[in-house]
Amino acid sequence: MTAPYRVSRRIEIDAGHRIMTHGSKCRHIHGHRYGIEVVCEAVDLHHDGEQTDMVVDFGFLKDEMMRAIDHPCDHGFIAALADRELLAMFAPQGVEADAWIAGLETTVRAEGEATTHNTRLGTKLTVVPFQPTAECLARHWYIKMFQPVRNRSGGTARLVKVTVFETPNCSAEYGE
């Protein structure tokens, strides 16, 4: 059945990254003010309760986006697990870098990402199992947000897509 109702919610975060495989400037360490937009759809609106006549409360969407996206990544660095040389730069002083990276890898394999402040400068680091392109971040955040959207809307809303703006002019989206 087609779903006639759609709602969207946008947040913005600041984060650093690099694309180690990129042919030119994006292989350098740099940052973005990412814009992230989620779109949800519903066949019908809630008929009662606190979400009456809504697809899903915008506030609930914000809560879940903060949990899934802002808390692990805002004012942090998003690094590919494959970027070993870069990860070694984050290893805490006096800790064997390979062992420290192996610990992160275990968490990434089990949970899809690893966030830590236990780094050389105490800065926030999130490690992901892909190159942190806008496309892969969109898919990653889609997967993280899918079930929370279902749950917070009591099954009424379905996450349609996540769009990630790297700059005001460039975006990638992932949806199923």
Ligand SMILES: Nc1nc2c(c(=O)[nH]1)N=C([C@H](O)[C@H](O)COP(=O)(O)OP(=O)(O)OP(=O)(O)O)CN2
């Ligand atoms: N398909 C993709 N292409 C690129 C990605 C990406 O995630 N997906 N990422 C980058 C870089 O991270 C880069 O920071 C952005 O590149 P670019 O748009 O070339 O940067 P500009 O500063 O020129 O962007 P403006 O909007 O003109 O300021 C590269 N490509």
